[in-house]
Amino acid sequence: MRRALLALFALTSAAPTAAEVSFSGAPFLHWPVACTLGETCVIEDYVDADPGPGQSDYACGIKSRDGHRGTDIALPSEAAMQAGVAVLAAAPGTVAAIRDGVPDRRLDDPSDVAGQECGNAVRISHETGHETLYCHLANRTLLVRPGDQVEAGTPIGRIGMSGQTNFPHLHFSVLKEGDVIDPFAPTPATTCETDRPGLWIDPPAYQRAGLFTAGFSRGVPDFADVQSGAARVAVLALDDPLVAYANSFHAEAGDVLRFAVTGPDGPVFAHSVLLQAPQAQTFRAYGKRAPAAGWPEGVYTATIRLERGERLIAVRHAYVTLR
Template sequence: MTRAFRQALAALSLTVAAPAAADPPALSLPIDCTLGTSCYIEDYVDARPGEGQRDYTCGLKSRDGHRGTDIVLLSFEAMVQGVDVLAAAPGVVDATRDGMEDVAVSAETREAIRGRECGNAVRIDHGDGWKTLYCHLQKGSLQVQNGTRVEAGDVLARVGLSGLTNVPHVHLGVLKDGKIIDPFNPETSETCGTATGDGLWKDAPDYHRAGLFTAGFSGDVPDFDAVKSGRARIETARGYSNLVLYGHVFFAEAGDRLDFVINGPEGEVFRNDVTLEAPQAQLFRAMGRKAPEDGWPAGEYRGYVTLSREGHILAVRHADVEVMR
């Protein structure tokens, strides 16, 4: 367990009550959404010791040192509308935190949340050393307190943007005697490609190895090296600049679809899609619009790139750019 994660756990308020000894919890989805339709899994527990990352299948869907399962909403607008975070299994709430703002992390805010990377949170004790942790909850949305007994599916809070995150999602952490457990591969968190069955899940969510590394804005269609290095990305643009949105994809299959949407201060600016013709380990696509004759209105613009397969959403990435006149 990383030092930051230990600090995050220690910072939560605890109670002395705990349920009686129990078998490992059988987990249900900890969020009121439909995978592939209104949410998707972006990151899994990092199964690679040391530097680098691998998910439980030896795939790319994790981050170095990541200690949970991230279930992500498709947009910030969905968060504003409200999506419930649910108890994954029966137990007793033994830790909560509220009061942190729902603000995407930045270089300016990173130090202020140190030791509270989990954001607003709920922890549930399931007995016999098993606990689940729910991070990045919306400020003021908690429906439980220390000592509350919950059943699987009970509402804990709403999905938010608190703590160390820049996208609305719930981070589900599973612990046994304080050790991080991968619910997809509970026998070990240091190997990948060995998991069988549903793990700790009642019905394990399907795994898809394809995803999006990133999305970004550029002034023109970039070259692939600039996309991979990050040099293509712009954060500000002039009113008469082109607005090009790109998405960097991994493990695409023939027939996969990429949807591009750009919204600005006056509403939708651009929408288009492309169907991929061949499987590729990595690729990028870019789409956008030239500036209108009188230039873009000044303000914040947000783009979404969505990867889907046969109507099932596999990944979404967003990018922001500020247009200045």
């Protein structure tokens, strides 16, 4: 069991990227979360298809991270996580390994979860020779044990914030003989088509737009500082302005960025920005000056949503401590 768990946890390391292998079988994966894309969840990142430095998703877009080895399915808020969103077995199989007991929390220092980056997790073996891995499950919500037989759609736990994460999401990986396989594009290709045969029975539609990042700053930052990360602050003084920003990509005219900031005493401000023209990349910021008595001490959260009509395209969260 210990060896199986170590193999499970190693999947979150930044080492090899996804492999492309021949796959001639029928699609066999069902959606692994009890949510609706574009309404109650979004795909935040795909598998990194770029074998070198940098990142690329399977459609030659930028919706991934360097070395990312799975598909991240994100919830729009911690409140949604607390309400409970089930993680489901993606296909029939046998539970090969589990881990539970890792607390749910926003992670500041990755060294705090060294060896537990995947958090609470389940690994399932399937008759196709593949395995599926489900990471960052909520603490003490696992419903299966090694050796259990599951069907597609069997609840195995709930989405949480355990391991190396600071937002509620499921990190879902597919493996074959130790290699990570992109379920959207498991076979080699020289094109960027989004309708390539994959492992999904009902393939989720590809969405190239998203949010690079979100953060807090002491004032409206320069775009170059947003891109480099220099704009982000983790701590502010009680009399500092409170400014949230977001960096979007491939937004369309008519898309809306929605800012919502909450503090220890509840909502602080909400603001919406209508994007007037298509943008390969842009950023927006909004904030408020400190009240005369200063901000209440504590942790503040920014949730930024990119919406297209009634459809949720992307969501990012940011945190800052005021003291």
